Structures are given as C-alpha cells and as structure tokens.
Amino acid sequence: MxxxxxxxxxxxxxxxxxxxxxxxxxxxxxxxxxxxxxxxxxxxxxxxxxxxxxxxxxxxxxxxxxxxQERIPVHHGNYAANGVAVATVLFACFIAEHNLPFTTADHLVDLMKRMFPDSAIAQDMDMKRTKCTEVVRTLGRCVTED
Structure with missing residues (x-):
C-alpha cells in the first residue's frame, strides 16, 4: 500500500x-x-x-x-452619483432580505423611475437581474467573512 x-x-x-x-x-x-x-x-x-x-x-x-463585472463607482463630492451607488446597494439588499426573485429588479427599477420622475437618483439608477445578482453575491461574501 x-x-x-x-x-x-x-x-x-x-x-x-x-x-x-x-x-x-x-x-x-x-x-x-x-x-x-x-x-x-x-x-x-x-x-x-x-x-x-x-x-x-x-x-x-x-x-x-x-x-x-462593473464595480459600483464612488464619486467624491458628487452627491447624486454617490446616492445612486447607495441606492443600488440598498435595493439589492432589499431584494435579498425579502427573498425576492432577481428578475424583480428588471421591473422595479423602471417602476421607481416612473414613480419618482423628479428624483435624479431614481433616474440615474440602472439595475437589472445580472447586476443585482452580482451585488448580492459580492455583499454576501463580505457579510459572511465578517
């Protein structure tokens, strides 16, 4: 042996x-x-x-x-751009926390743009299923490592 x-x-x-x-x-x-x-x-x-x-x-x-994959950029001194980054992360966390299908992101972001036409953050937010999945996957790794 x-x-x-x-x-x-x-x-x-x-x-x-x-x-x-x-x-x-x-x-x-x-x-x-x-x-x-x-x-x-x-x-x-x-x-x-x-x-x-x-x-x-x-x-x-x-x-x-x-x-x-595209990383969420942080823009120093630009509140609207940072607001979009924060909104993107919060939106992805909401999807994950409530165990919603990632395909919900395809429709919900478009709905928010129609609901809040005066919001620069809502208008600039761009998230579909693949980006939402990647953000949750990336944040999940950070959360489980801590």
Missing part, C-alpha cells in the same frame, strides 16, 4: 495553483480548492487533474467574470 501524501506549501510557488489551492487544516493528506470549495487528495497528479476538470474550469471562468 502506498504511503499517503501530504500537502506541500511549495505548491503555492506554482502560478497555476497559488490563486485557488490551500491546505486543509485538520487533514494534511488533503488540499482545498478555493474556487470549487472542494477537497482533493494532496498529490500533485490529483491536483493537476482537478485543475483540468470541467467543474473547476466552469467555476474559474465564472470567478473571472465576477472580477470583470
């Missing part, structure tokens, strides 16, 4: 592994994929094989897409 392999910190020197690989604290014979949120055997061949799996590729592509 072959000896169990142990996780090696030297693997983090490899550019292919550094962004997503970490050790499992209580089990040195396992490694953890931060992208897929899965454990793999702490063997170099198993780690390389995991990197080439379809599941890992899909998760990695979606993570790169999240990084490229």
């Amino acid at each position: 072959a000896a169990k392999r142990s996780y090696r910190d030297a693997w983090l020197n490899n550019e292919d592994f550094r962004p997503w690989l970490s050790c499992v604290e209580d089990n040195p014979s396992r490694a953890f994929c931060k992208i897929c949120k899965r454990e793999v055997r702490a063997e170099l061949t198993a780690i390389k094989r995991h990197k080439t799996t379809k599941m890992h590729s899909v998760y990695e592509a979606s993570e790169q897409q999240e990084v490229q």
Whole structure:
C-alpha cells in the first residue's frame, strides 16, 4: 500500500495553483480548492487533474467574470452619483432580505423611475437581474467573512 501524501506549501510557488489551492487544516493528506470549495487528495497528479476538470474550469471562468463585472463607482463630492451607488446597494439588499426573485429588479427599477420622475437618483439608477445578482453575491461574501 502506498504511503499517503501530504500537502506541500511549495505548491503555492506554482502560478497555476497559488490563486485557488490551500491546505486543509485538520487533514494534511488533503488540499482545498478555493474556487470549487472542494477537497482533493494532496498529490500533485490529483491536483493537476482537478485543475483540468470541467467543474473547476466552469467555476474559474465564472470567478473571472465576477472580477470583470462593473464595480459600483464612488464619486467624491458628487452627491447624486454617490446616492445612486447607495441606492443600488440598498435595493439589492432589499431584494435579498425579502427573498425576492432577481428578475424583480428588471421591473422595479423602471417602476421607481416612473414613480419618482423628479428624483435624479431614481433616474440615474440602472439595475437589472445580472447586476443585482452580482451585488448580492459580492455583499454576501463580505457579510459572511465578517
């Protein structure tokens, strides 16, 4: 029977592994994929094989897409622009808190623009399903990390 392999910190020197690989604290014979949120055997061949799996590729592509998503800009000294950023975050939090479907954002923002035609913040607010999903996902990560 072959000896169990142990996780090696030297693997983090490899550019292919550094962004997503970490050790499992209580089990040195396992490694953890931060992208897929899965454990793999702490063997170099198993780690390389995991990197080439379809599941890992899909998760990695979606993570790169999240990084490229439009970030909510903060404008210093511009109340209306900051108000739009705050309104965007509050709106996304409302959708998540009340467990409403993200497709609600498609219609509710348009409704608010019609309801408040004199509000510069409402008129400048632009949020559809995909942006709402991304804001909730990003804020959710921040909230669960704290």
